Amino acid sequence: MSPKANWIAVDWGTSSLRAWAMDAEGQDLATASSDQGMGQLTPRDFEATLCALVEPWLSAGQTNVIACGMVGARQGWIEAAYDVAPCKPQLGLTKAPTNDPRLNVQIIAGVSQAKPADVMRGEETQIAGFQKLNPNWDGVIFLPGTHTKWVQMSAGEIVSFQTFMTGEMFDLLSTASVLRHSVATNGWDQAAFDRAVDEAMSQPAAIAARLFGLRAESLLNDLPPATAKSRLSGLLIGAELAAARPYWLGQSLAMIGQKSMGVGYAAAFAAQHVPVIQTDATQMTLAGLKAAYASWKETL
Template sequence: MTQELPDWIAVDWGTTHLRVWLMSRGGRVLDKRVSEAGMGGLAPSEFEPALLETIGAALPEGQPVPVVICGMAGSRQGWTEAPYCAVPCAPPGIAEAVRVGAQDMRIDARILPGVKQTAPADVMRGEETQIAGFLALNSDFDGVICLPGTHTKWAHISAGEIVSFQTFMTGELFALLCDHSVLRHSVVDGWDAESFSAALSDAMAKPEALAARLFSLRAEGLLDGLSGEKARARLSGLLIGAELAAARPYWLGQQVAVIGDSGITAAYRAGLEAQGVPVTIADAERLTLEGLKSAFAELKAQD
């Protein structure tokens, strides 16, 4: 059995993970590989070895294989800086990508830039490629895209461009509070949809009370036996509710596409639908790959 060698390679290089897809000439995924060689743990000189190790022996000899990369590998502390494009702009494509000076002649790597906003100051790296993927599949979309995650992004999309966006540290706050705060004694893995919804409504009505509501999870655990599952769902509801209250100018009267992993997109969908907002869900990983495929298609078109 001969293994088909990749025509090109798609890479999503985040802070904590490296995701690599070996792609066929026809755009099929030959293989997908994930490693924990995230940008956060690498010095600039360590990116190329980490990538080659993940690709393994799957490289053809002869012509260098195109590698299209998105994410934190393009940050100032990354492999090679791919300076941000400023909104309003279409999600950056291959024309804006920065070519990496790789040592290994078998690869020809390019990093797609992130997107910045001057006022208020904001940045994204990686999400713009998911937006590109979404627009590749929904070319006439006009509305709002929400990308929940460690740093949740809300983006206004019009005429194929990112018009403005705003980042919320909701996911990081949730992780810090669950893992490192006094609430780690009060939450356990699990979910309670009713507790989530009630806390979300509460936080939307009174978002300023967040820091007090947080401690109530601990106090109710001590005094009333609040279960760890309910506490965790309420914590999520409080944080997402406060975010939805602040992001109201984004979603009010809009159609919203939520791009993310299945667990978190379900929570955002529940929160938004409770406000009467029509929601489309899309899978983040799939759209990242679509965005990288669009960029590669532009590269092919240049040949």
């Protein structure tokens, strides 16, 4: 039999949805997930989608739900206003409209930055989770993903941040461009990756000239597809590291990310002799949702 939840924690991104049934002591009793991310839903789909996933955990009375991520975007359930950096993460909550009386859904504010213009949704919760587990830590938090974030933290505040589209560029170039004929989906060539990172970091301007070379090398010299993939990844990550240098050079660095997304960066940092604290993304998300719930409870 499914446990009844004291409250429910929800991480709702563009491509996936995950929920945890929580007890009164902040322990997770059960978890459920689906691929019904914000990207495929219209605003009126959200309530039914959530209900279908968490129904077994609901009691007769009202259950509080704390959610983070793209569920609060303009195309999400309801637009949750941004907190404006510099700021502590998770200052604001927006109540989502619901018909089912058993649900009280609160969406955590994203963070925006005026200059240079930038936005995050969901990462602020992972950051809050990291803060909870590492109190008084100052430095740079690095969150690899489709859109990688570099976040300068000081005295508990997000001081500034910067987003890179490196993950999305890699996906597009390796699956939708002419390079798809030359780039493998599997396999890895660490030496080729390392060389490409070096090349791109020392000559970031030249990367635009190197991409088509992967196709030409494959046509003329049978470049192995796994090598082409590793080289493409290295060129893009190297270009990002060159542009993000102020964020990591001489800074305390912590990485919050799924292993698959972070493995290239971790290798690149190792090659640059930059020490990085590695943390688990899911654990940080859940800790952040718990922190948001605890803060909200205090205000009730």
